[in-house]
Amino acid sequence: MSVKSGHESPRAKNEKTAGSIEHVEERSSASSVDTRDSELLGADVRPAAERRLVRLMDMRLLPTIVLIFIMNYIDRTAVSAARLKGLEQDLNLSDTNYDTVLAVLYASYVPAQIPSNMILNRISRPSYYIPLCVVLWGLTSALTGVTKSYSGLLAARVFVGFPEAAFYPGAIYLLSRWYTRKELAFRSAILYGGLLISNAFGSLMAAGILSNMEGKLGIRAWRWLFYIEGAITICIGFFAIWALPDYPHNTRWLSPAQRRLAMVRLAEDAGEADEDSSRDSVFAGLVLALKDPKVLIFAVMGCAQLLGLSFVNFFPTLTSTLGFSTTISLVLAAPPWIFSTIVCCINAWHADKTGERFFHITGWWWGVIIGYIIGTTTMSVGGRYVAMFLMAAGYSGFALTAVWVSNAIPRPPAKRAAAISIVNGFGNMGNLIGSYAWRAEWGPNYHPSMFIGLSSLALASVLSFVIRCMLVRQNKHLEEEELSSLTGDRRERIEEAARLEGLTFDEALERRRGFRYLY
Incomplete structure (x- = not known):
């Protein structure tokens, strides 16, 4: 979504033209609509109706995906907690074996994301697709508890990665289909807060299970960890079928007028209908993305960023270097992530308020760099624990990347x-x-690891600055562009926005002149 300034749409025309406006039920087909579909677009009722619509999404969509995200990372990182209670010994894992167990999940998780989001863009019912994936990864996670060997654990991790790949990029895309650019960053941060708080809840849940379930029914506590967390995820997946919306044009639990309002909101936000044209197939979208240099730079920046933040998979191990028992180490892992969640939401709220992106993302990476510097210069309990707070807060930047x-x-x-x-x-x-x-072997100080992370975040900062410069240049180009000469797909989307809002093409075009990229 992009910044739109200057011209407001003449909403009064909506009432005059409502009877002749076509309502798009599917992406490429249009049908006549009842006048009631436009009843919420009048200037006297729209503000309250729009607030109710956003509040409904905030109460139904957001809590559901946050809850899923909490379980997403709890399931993914359960192996880190299980390591502290006999996983390595029972399965005869070496340090290299354990590192491979962590890495192999991404061998399926990474490549599956692109086809998953392409599918999500084309199917009409994400309320079925996403929950199905949640149930599948919950089942696979639960089955991790029955593994008897290193190879079995590897297989379980690979198959957890496939369905998990659908969730985070899919959730961000779903949010972008419902919220305007002034609303998106804060909601996405609330979503990502689910990840951050999951590190706190996951550690506390693991502490309770690992300390109380050892030997119950003759089963090791680390196996109970997978069984219990996987079962919870499956239940949440079935609940999500009811709770999640589809897209603005076909969500079943919205009235036709609310669906129409949801589409108009997004069309006004960017001056174009948020719909693919007749030529925008999933493969055409992939080709367009691959040809855009910003996408490549974003991808490398994201890789460097997550390498710099990769301590997340080892956080219980890092807190254990403070010299306390397993239970206390897991409890100590929670406060930094609670702090990070609060910082993440405040940071995103301010990013939405100001429309600024670069400093709201990279500034927190610089905090992680300071944390790494502290970590490499002291082994005191207080100093290293403060460094862990700074490191956890670094995810406030990653939360805004997508x-x-x-x-x-x-x-x-x-x-x-x-x-x-x-x-x-x-x-x-x-x-x-x-x-x-x-x-x-680099523990307990992990100095080489911290130097790797520091260098990676420095590279990510440079690439982030390059993207900022590119967007500044593109905004200048937009100022010089004669929008009246638009043709092809972009003209088609502006025409669709005009139909949705009851404007003439020239009026929609005039408003489109305010479009700007956020940087």
Whole structure:
């Protein structure tokens, strides 16, 4: 989504033209609509109706995907907690074996993201697709508890990666289909807060299970960890079928007037209908994304960023270097992530308020760099624990990365969906590499690991600045561009926005002149 300034749409025309406006039920087909479909577009009722619509999404869509995201990372990182209670010994894992167990998940998770988001952009019911993937990874995670060997654990991790790939890029894309650019960053941060708080809840849940379930029914506590967390995820997946919306044009639990309002909101936000044109196939969107140099730079930036933040998979191990028992180490892992969640939401709220992206993302990486410097210069408990708070807060920057991609590559939706999945998928190569960056033999100080992370975040900062410069240049080009000469797909989307809002093409075109990229 992009900044839109200057001209407001003449909403009063909506009432005059409502009877003749066509309502798009599917992407490429239009049908006549009842006048009631436009009843919420009148100037006297729209503000309240729009607030109710956003509040409904905030109460139904957001909590559901946050809950899923909490379980997403709890399931993914359960192996780190299980390591502290006999996983390595029972399965005869070496340090290299354990690192490979962490890395192999990304071998399936990374490549599956692009086709998953391409599918999501084309199917009409994400409320079925995403929950199905949640149930599948919950089942696979639960089955991890029955593994008897290193090879069995590897297989379980690979098959967890495939369905998990659908969630985060898919959730960001789904949010971008419902929220305007002034609303997206904060909601995405709330979503990402699910990941951050999951590190806190996951550690506390693991502490409770590992300390109380050892030997119950003759089963090791680390196996109970997988059984219980997997079962919870499956239940949440079935709940999500009811709770999640589809797209603005076909969500079943919205009235026709609310669906119409949802489409108009997004059309006004960017001056174009948030729909693919007749030529925007999933493969065309992928090609467009691959040809855009910003996508490649974003992808490399994301990879460097996640390599610099790869300590997340080893956080219980890092807190254990403070010299406390297993239970206390897991409890100590929670406060930094609670702090990070609060910082993440405040940072995103301010990013939405100001429309700024670069400093709201990279500034927190610089905090991680300071944390690494502290970590390499002291082994005191207080100093290293403060460093862990700074390191955890670094994810406040990552929380806005996919949002920035959506801002910088807003249309068509097929291109946006592909770009988000490419950036997030390739970015997770950083997690794969990072699985080998925190070697046990480098503990307990982990100085080489911290130097790797510091260098990676410095590279990510440089690439982020390059993207900012590119967007500044593109905004200057937009100021010089004669929008009246628009043809092809872009003209088609502006025409569709005009039909949705009851404007003439010239009026929609005039408003489109305010379109700007966020940087």
